[in-house]
Amino acid sequence: MNERIDGHTILIGLMAYPIRHSMSPTMHNNAFAKLGLNYAYLAFEITNDNLPQAIDAIRTLDMRGSNISMPNKQKVIPLLDKLDPAAEMVGAVNTIVNDHGTLTGYVTDGTGFMQALKDENLDIIGEKMTLAGGGGAGTAIAIQAAIDGVKEISIFNRHDDLWENAKRNVDIINENTNCKATLHELEDQDDFKNEIQDCAIYCDSTGVGMKPLEDQSLVNDPSWFKKDMIVYDTVYAPRTTKLMNIAQDAGVKHVYNGLSMMLEQGAEAFKLWTNQEMPVEYIRDLLFSEE
The missing domain is CATH 3.40.50.720 (NAD(P)-binding Rossmann-like Domain)
Incomplete structure (x- = not known):
């Protein structure tokens, strides 16, 4: 990680509460490193109360996007500019993509x-x-x-x-x-x-x-x-x-x-942010191989 972080590193977040237990930062950061991508994925404990400021920060800091989990999956919708058709039907968002200040919500589950x-x-x-x-x-x-x-x-x-x-x-x-x-x-x-x-x-x-x-x-x-x-x-x-x-x-x-579902929903978000395929089997073996 230290070798990858520099002045050009692009930030991606995970906004939920509680969230420190999540495996997503490990999954995504290892995938970035494997592919040599200059991204960093960090978890932020965000509640409904400070969600608007957190979403504003995506634009302000020019983050590439963020994952969203409970309790924010529904509350985030009015704060976004656009919704993918599936997210609109589901009525929830778990992935945000920032395209030059335009935030689009997706659901990858x-x-x-x-x-x-x-x-x-x-x-x-x-x-x-x-x-x-x-x-x-x-x-x-x-x-x-x-x-x-x-x-x-x-x-x-x-x-x-x-x-x-x-x-x-x-x-x-x-x-x-x-x-x-x-x-x-x-x-x-x-x-x-x-x-x-x-x-x-x-x-x-x-x-x-x-x-x-x-x-x-x-x-x-x-x-x-x-x-x-x-x-x-x-x-x-x-x-x-x-x-x-x-x-x-x-x-x-x-x-x-549900292991493969968890990995594949993460892989779908990864592709939305990077336009590259997550090395799913590498991540599966790294994090979940049974001894």
Whole structure:
């Protein structure tokens, strides 16, 4: 890092709170170094209260852009000049690109998910997806999958504070894409089972399976799964979740955690800033290789 930083170094940020735990600075700075790019990526603890000043700083300091995470993904939208169509549909931004003072917001979570499947030579275009979760990750996944050509999405959510957001997602998909989306109550276990057994891919975009819920899964019966389907858990810590164990017990052929999605959403942001491909496999081996 010391050898790369000079008077021409271009700054990229990460604005969220809390954020000191993030792996993104390590991921991006190692990718910059690998490619010999004169960029530096730093994390800034930014709340809704000081977000306007932070966004002004992107212009003032001529930063190339910034990642945005909670609690700022929605609050940042009025502060930007333009939105990518997917970000507008999702209603959230996780990446800002600064082009000579014009700030454009993007969302890369959904594209990261779809690319993670492509990395495994899996194609869900024209297929049916069952998705648990109507929050930020679930919203991006559902809308991007619909944009890309998934035929049908059954979204399951509890009647909690995310129910209305899940309902909005269904309306947006049905009004703006050729995908048919429906909203289902997660409390209806018979319906949940039937929709999982009728799909090509089941994706859990909730936090169930990660600390402090690492001993839990929304699906607890291996008989709900088919061997030829895809089971995808967006959680990547722990590396193998309870859902993944249950799917593997059922003999499911394609079972994945969210590691590739996390890497690929970062790679999409990296490309937006640098116009170069992130060395994803190098970063995967550097940060996440299992001993």
